[in-house]
Amino acid sequence: MIKGLFPTGVAAVEAFDDATPAPLYPEESALLGNAVAKRRDEFATARRCARQALGLLGHSPGPIMAGPRREPLWPAGVTGAITHCAGYRAAVVARAGEFSTLGVDAEPHGPLPDGILETIAGPAERQHLALLRRRHPAVHWDRLVFSAKETVFKAWYPLTERWLDFDEATVTFDAGRATFAARLLVPGPVVGGIELGGFSGRWLVGRGLLVTGIAVAALRPAVTMHPLPDLIGY
Template identity: 75%
Template sequence: MIEQLLPAGVSAVEAFDDTRPAPLFPEEQALLGNAVAKRRDEFATARRCAREALGALGFPPAPITAGPRREPRWPGGVVGAITHCAGYRAAVVARDEEFTTLGVDAEPHGPLPDGVLDSISLPAERRQLDRLHRELPAVYWDRLLFSVKESVFKAWYPLTHRWLDFHEAAVTLLPEREAFDARLLVPGPVVGGVTVTGFTGRWLVGRGLILTGIAVPARQPAFAG
């Protein structure tokens, strides 16, 4: 599914269960600590997806450790992202000579828990969600907004190594194209001499899931909205 959101040049591997978790390297085992079996299985499956995606680019199996925000640390020359939720795990990677950054997220296709929407959205976004709920009630737009902001953060963080709050990006959902624009409300990083002012991406709903994805080509580091 997730490959539908991403352009050629991005390697994507996904799994819908944990029947084939990968053996972990010691460095990866250390990241789990005393995690319960369910967490270990989902972690191992996501790492298998990542290794298979890297293998498609010609990289040999190697540990994929994590940084201070638990972001995956990729081999040199690679950008990528990992996501997982109930019933789904995926990894996407690409060469950094082709893409500046990637961000993906998966969520169950259901409403956000009570009280969460106000904490992750801006007033204008909530007005947009109200309209979309009336016009296209088959989609849980509040959960989609949350997923978009997760993808935005995953695309932002490797460029800045700084936190991005949910209220520091303003999202416009574009249902006619299954796409979105996310405008940064804080100063963005400078990439290739151009200031990044936001991100564009795509989304889809299927198999009880919401998936969102961002892929910024290396020759187009800035938001073009």
């Protein structure tokens, strides 16, 4: 299901339960502390998805540790993201030479709890979502904007190593194309000498889930052509 959100070159693996045994490396198990069995199972399955995705890029299995924001720490030369929610786990990875960053998030396809939308979306966004609800009532747009902003953060953080609040990006959706655009309201990360003003992504609804994804192709600095020196007088 998730592969349709990402372009060629991104390896994606998903699981809809924790039925397949997924042993953890001791270093990974230590990250969980005294977590309950359910948390350990979902973490282990997500790590299994990540190792399988890395295998598609030619990497040997190994522990996937976590950074200060619990973000996965990928092997050198790899960018990626992991998500898990009730009934779903997934990982996406790509070579850093091909993609600067990736983001992915999955959520149950249901409404947000009361009062949450007002904390994650501004007035213009809520007006946009209200219009979408009238035109496409089958989609829980409030949950989808939450997922999109989670995905924006996952794409943002590896490039900046800084927090991004919900109110520091605005998201709009194209229902017909199943795409979204996020405009940053703070200075964006500089990639390949270019400041990113936002992110674009795709979304899908299926199997009781909402899934959002972002893939930013690697940007390379433009080559500056310097004029030849004036040779008169040499």
